[in-house]
Amino acid sequence: MKKEADTINDEKRSTFAAKMTDVLNYGALNLAMGIGYRARLFDIMDEMDRPASAEAIAGQAGLDSRYVKEWLGVMVCGGVITLSRGGDGNDLFHLPPEHADLITRRAGSANLGVYTQEIPLLTRCALDEVLKGFQTGQGVAYDNYPRFQQFMGQLADAKHREVLVETFLPSVDNGAIVCQMETGIRVCDLGCAEGVALTLMAEAFPRSTFVGIDIAEEALHQARAAAADKALTNITFINQDAAVLDETSDLAGTFDYITAFDAIHDQTQPLAALRGVHALLKPGGIFSMVDIAAGSRLADNREHPMGAFLYTVSLMHCMPVGLVDGGTGLGMMWGREKALSLLQAAGFDAVEVRDIPQDAFNLHFCCRK
Numbered sequence: 194m195k196k197e198a199d200t201i202n203d204e205k206r207s208t209f210a211a212k213m214t215d216v217l218n219y220g221a222l223n224l225a226m227g228i229g230y231r232a233r234l235f236d237i238m239d240e241m242d243r244p245a246s247a248e249a250i251a252g253q254a255g256l257d258s259r260y261v262k263e264w265l266g267v268m269v270c271g272g273v274i275t276l277s278r279g280g281d282g283n284d285l286f287h288l289p290p291e292h293a294d295l296i297t298r299r300a301g302s303a304n305l306g307v308y309t310q311e312i313p314l315l316t317r318c319a320l321d322e323v324l325k326g327f328q329t330g331q332g333v334a335y336d337n338y339p340r341f342q343q344f345m346g347q348l349a350d351a352k353h354r355e356v357l358v359e360t361f362l363p364s365v366d367n368g369a370i371v372c373q374m375e376t377g378i379r380v381c382d383l384g385c386a387e388g389v390a391l392t393l394m395a396e397a398f399p400r401s402t403f404v405g406i407d408i409a410e411e412a413l414h415q416a417r418a419a420a421a422d423k424a425l426t427n428i429t430f431i432n433q434d435a436a437v438l439d440e441t442s443d444l445a446g447t448f449d450y451i452t453a454f455d456a457i458h459d460q461t462q463p464l465a466a467l468r469g470v471h472a473l474l475k476p477g478g479i480f481s482m483v484d485i486a487a488g489s490r491l492a493d494n495r496e497h498p499m500g501a502f503l504y505t506v507s508l509m510h511c512m513p514v515g516l517v518d519g520g521t522g523l524g525m526m527w528g529r530e531k532a533l534s535l536l537q538a539a540g541f542d543a544v545e546v547r548d549i550p551q552d553a554f555n556l557h558f559c560c561r562k
Contacts, residue, residue: 218271225267227309230296231320232256234264235306240362244285282453289297302355302551307348308502313342315509323509330527332461332516341385341510349454352552357390358397360550365481365559372448374398376451378449381406381473383466384456388416388428389500395420395428400562404448405430406438427474436462438469448473452481455555459511460526461520474562480541482558483549490529528554536560 196209229235238245247265247372251258265286268274273292275286281494293299296306318341322333362371369442374380377400382391385405395403405428407413421427435456438444451470459467468482486501487494494500507525516522523531529546541560549557 222267222271222273223309224313225264225271226273226296226306227313229264229268229370230306230309233298235288235293235297235558236259237301238274238288239290239297239299241288243291244279244287246279246283246285250286252499261439270348276373302352303417311506312502314344315506319509319513323513325515326516331518332518332520333510333513338510338514342409342412342538346389349386350387353393353454356551357393362394362556364547366479366549370479372402373449377401378446379389379404381448381449381451383399383438383453383470384459385416385430386412388413388419388426388430390452390454391416391430392419392423392425393423393430396423399427401427403428404444405452406433408432410433411480435466435469437458438466439472440469445472446475447473449478450481451478452483454483455485457482457532458484458523458525459514460515460523461515463515463521463523464535464538467541471540471562476562478562480558480560480562482536482560483525483552483555484532484558485525486548486556487526489530489532493528494526523558530560 194346207424231255234250234254234256238250241250241253247251247262249260250265251261254261258356259293265274268490269276269286273288273296275287275289277287281286295303296309298307299303300306315338319333319337322337325331362374365371365394374394375398375447377398379393379402380391381404382388382394383406385391385407386409388405391403391405393399404414405413407416407430410432413432451474453470457463457466487497487500487503497503504526510525512522512524515524533544533546541562543561545559547557549555
């Protein structure tokens with residue numbers, strides 16, 4: 194009996210040892226891919242129509258050949274780039290087009306390569322602070338994440354430019370919201386950051402007026418500058434904590450449509466923020482809350498294809514940011530059920546949950562007051 198148990202344990206150890214080997218290899222591969230993506234090496238290799246030497250690739254990219262050669266070693270061992278031998282006996286490297294379809298900038302909404310930058314960035318921004326949080330239970334201030342905020346802003350900008358006006362807005366309320374925006378309504382974007390979504394909407398719907406709300410003054414400074422550069426007169430920005438929106442009496446009941454793109458789960462007081470949204474809407478107004486597509490129970494996310502990645506991003510950013518000043522620390526993976534519960538508690542009794550065209554990461558919680 195003991196021998197049989199020992200055999201089973203040996204098999205389990207062997208299986209987990211293989212898993213740990215994968216963890217170490219893929220963790221290293223993610224870091225190297227993030228470097229290559231930022232250095233545009235994947236894009237350079239995608240443009241080369243045949244296998245090339247490390248020196249040729251480095252020359253095309255304007256980079257040091259020794260660094261590129263070492264990086265190529267990671268990519269070959271990781272199965273991202275293929276290795277062959279030229280007629281002169283030198284190593285040649287090639288990025289298969291089916292791989293490039295998923296890891297280059299031309300991939301658009303199918304681009305997974307861009308996300309390889311997230312974990313290295315979060316490690317650089319907040320590793321020590323998060324480790325302290327394990328001891329103290331305290332949150333990590335938003336100010337620790339300038340590089341990550343810039344990166345996420347670029348991601349959001351690219352997504353908004355690709356799908357917001359042409360795809361997402363026409364899907365809201367079966368196209369009715371677009372008709373209203375063409376006629377002229379008041380629209381607010383909560384957590385607007387640098388204001389890209391608002392600017393795109395203000396340009397597309399000049400008869401409507403737009404207000405951006407964010408707690409980060411530096412981001413709002415950039416938003417105002419961008420709106421001024423485009424000579425947009427139908428857009429303004431307000432520095433305001435979302436948690437006290439329901440106390441802002443001059444804005445109460447003034448908006449026909451409010452949006453929040455991946456903003457609610459980072460709030461320290463998400464219920465207060467949602468109550469504020471409800472207060473700002475006119476009767477019959479619509480709130481589009483775009484947030485992560487997940488379940489509220491860990492068991493529901495165990496088979497999520499990117500569950501470990503998303504929980505890690507939440508651990509390193511979303512949850513600790515949400516814990517600041519005694520906040521609730523929802524985290525990115527708060528999930529559909531918790532979201533519906535908070536929306537109902539905020540006063541929204543008519544909520545439809547919909548998939549979002551060209552966005553597998555998020556759900557659209559369409560709420561009517």
